[in-house]
Amino acid sequence: MRAEPQSFDRVLSSMCTEPHPAAREAAERFLATNPGDPGTYRTVADLEDDAIATLGEIAGLEIDAGRDGNGDGEHGEGPSGYVTSGGTEANVQALRIARGRADDGSGRARPTVVVPESAHFSFHKAADLLRIDLEVVPTTAARRVDLDAVRACVDENTAAVVGVAGSTEYGRVDPIPELGAIADSVDALLHVDAAWGGFVLPFTDHEWHFGHAAVDTMAIDPHKMGQAAVPAGGLLVRSAALLDELAVDTPYLESTSQATLTGTRSGAGVASAVAAMEELWPDGYRDQYVRSQNNAEWLASELEDRGYEVVDPVLPLVAASLPTSLFEALREEGWRLSRTGDDERVRFVCMPHVTRERLEVFLADLDRLTAESSAAAGVRAGSRGD
């Protein structure tokens, strides 16, 4: 098996990146461990506690009485949660917690979850899986959820309200404290999807986490801006009791119950998350945020100078209206790009591997392709006798 992965040089739309060297090394060291069996694989179970403690610190989660978040028999005083397979699992489990809490006991309830139109497609996957109805609410011109629409939408059937802190298409941050108040008003949970935003937001003025608002659950992924290895997502919950909605008995593991979606889990991911955060929180992540945000603003400016409409980056993500022909030509050149759901804009996610140098190479290609396209158009125009 001699295949080699492609380089990251031309990957501009992914929310994943190269793991930090310390994270890679830790992943390799812990490759043959399974935190889903914490009684057997005890070291990595302890590391998971460390990961959740640090994620809690990043996300403003106070020390909680705590419980046994990962079923390993240790009752800590730290935040509750666990290292998931990714943001999708965190979002699925958050909605499953809300569904369980809203259940009238008959198992027949069909609770609703209010989500912004900007929410990641994993919420639609979760709704399909969990047989939950999503109420999709529009965003404003600022591409943040429309609070009046949320207020109009919530009712006694609402199990949860979702706020996005770093949206997938535009990197926008919803008004999280106000969403918390609305959720409270109908006794619904507030889930914040900070899967991507969680590792840059601490260095901004946005109010997005457990310390800023009545947040109940949160998705925050070390394997995105956290520079851990895949798979390492995160689910944080304000109170350990919320995890009880997820617990399934485990009769033949050394531990007694399991709150995770998957069974066997990647110790490499857990260890890499701990190593990355140990190395980078907070200063390394702060430096990276500053670089990434600068790159995003520079790219936005360069694209605007070339006449393209750009959605200015609030966080390190730029969306620009490039013509489809140019988008396809760039992809033919090997640039790995994707567009917003409506196909109107190309998304540039300024991850750590997206350096200024790589963006300069990109712009040089963009300029060359634009010139070639104009020249070809000129030739066609000439041949029409214009």
Next chain:
Amino acid sequence: MRAEPQSFDRVLSSMCTEPHPAAREAAERFLATNPGDPGTYRTVADLEDDAIATLGEIAGLEIDAGRDGNGDGEHGEGPSGYVTSGGTEANVQALRIARGRADDGSGRARPTVVVPESAHFSFHKAADLLRIDLEVVPTTAARRVDLDAVRACVDENTAAVVGVAGSTEYGRVDPIPELGAIADSVDALLHVDAAWGGFVLPFTDHEWHFGHAAVDTMAIDPHKMGQAAVPAGGLLVRSAALLDELAVDTPYLESTSQATLTGTRSGAGVASAVAAMEELWPDGYRDQYVRSQNNAEWLASELEDRGYEVVDPVLPLVAASLPTSLFEALREEGWRLSRTGDDERVRFVCMPHVTRERLEVFLADLDRLTAESSAAAGVRAGSRGD
């Protein structure tokens, strides 16, 4: 982050093992890839097709018209399925397929799934998640599902019947062809959980796979007996159309739909599965099966000689009735052991790392602890004046 994982020397009850060196190397090579975004990470997307093709070969799945199993735009002629996070995801998704197929369109249907009492707890997790009712059927004295009980149980509400090929507690294989006929009789799907058994069963006379029976879906995990790195499970489906029940639109990836439970996925797991299977299928796996089965039979015999009741190994898994005091003493010595759900027997899973030498060390400890315990009992008896 200087932590080191424990050695595998004393791990005797896990269904995971050390990855084969070729699998480890491939995992490291592909650590920074995400098959959940196949348009961006194309090499690993192609590797996933290879993995499914080989898993299909192992599981007797004929060339199918095929579809785009992993959403990467390539329509192959091979089996359909994808590399999951593990057996739990494969079982969840199989039941989700059955639920979708049984859905009367109102979204209100409460279909049932018939499972043996020997089924892995992930089926209970799936039932909770999917709001499906499980009908749990007893096993016979041979610890295989009771076919008459299955026949009595299935009806027009049955969406699926589950058969286990290598049960978690006893390594037993259900009568899969008969279960297929019963499932067919009520237009239900047959799902086979061969998560652990799938990589040893090819070398036995058991009838367990798509070529032997009317199997619709199967769980078969490279990261168990397949010696791949975690996470690498497998879901195989007889016809590509079954995966359609799982598809969710993906608006801003380069691919258009996603049939997986998680979003971002581990390229390391996929690559390691391909490398392991390339290296070991079929001869390496055959040799390993012979070694593992010999070790299991030897261990069973040694424990019986010492007076313990043993459930003879049909596959490389031995369950023995050790007294709780001995079980706990062995665990105090660092042996990582777990018991059957009723706590009556200790499970010894003869994975590749469970060599004859390690079992000899184990038996020496068991003998020493037994002798110490007898001596202590003798002293206590003596001090009572007996």
